[in-house]
């Protein structure tokens with residue numbers, strides 16, 4: 664009898680140690696029915712981070728479909744209903760998903776655990792001095808949402824995602840933590856590679872179509888000059904274009920970057936105007952279906968970007 668009490672006590676201690684005991688809330692239903700948690704991630708980088716941590720123990724879906732511009736998208740009524748039945752909804756936040764506020768407001772009491780991945784992260788204000796010729800009024804927050812492009816901040820986003828997965832599915836806590844640790848090490852390797860590579864190059868300016876690279880520039884001491892501001896749909900005015908071409912000529916800019924998901928037309932016209940060439944720099948906010956099929960992911964896209972930066976800034 665005494666032995667049995669002791670083993671029960673031991674079990675209780677063990678449960679407490681793993682953080683599972685006492686965690687009986689509305690999100691802990693996974694434990695009872697032994698199915699994989701259904702996790703919706705708003706945009707590609709959130710999907711990628713969740714995949715790295717959740718592996719094959721979560722049923723992961725991406726909200727904004729491959730190839731769609733994440734800035735310009737609306738959920739269907741059908742998707743809203745499906746989302747309400749999910750276990751976790753992960754979004755980047757900081758105004759990246761303008762549709763998320765309505766979606767979250769429409770969720771019922773039995774809806775998913777909502778995770779804002781950028782929560783608690785040191786955010787950058789947009790519209791710094793060198794970008795003052797642009798209008799960024801479309802976001803209500805006044806902060807740059809493209810947080811994932813700094814590997815160090817990406818670690819914190821991944822960590823927020825890990826905590827959410829543990830909250831809904833604490834049986835797999837050890838698995839999620841181990842996966843997070845592995846991903847963390849890859850992000851740290853990437854960060855070191857960026858620092859080493861970029862610190863050796865003389866040029867610092869990157870001219871991009873939309874201001875997605877503020878966090879990357881912040882982390883590695885680059886200067887971002889953007890054509891359209893934070894939202895790729897914002898067209899610069901004629902006066903802004905004239906000021907920009909003057910600036911690019913004065914700085915003797917050799918390359919203008921464009922993206923895979925937005926039209927290269929404006930970048931091409933500008934490049935032609937100032938005698939520069941164009942190249943692709945990927946903001947990774949969304950990948951095309953083809954890129955995903957070919958196995959491109961956050962880490963490999965970041966390495967591709969670094970190769971491109973090395974080529975352009977090393978000249």
Ligand SMILES: [Zn+2]
Nearest residue numbers: 809875893948
């Ligand atoms: Zn963007």
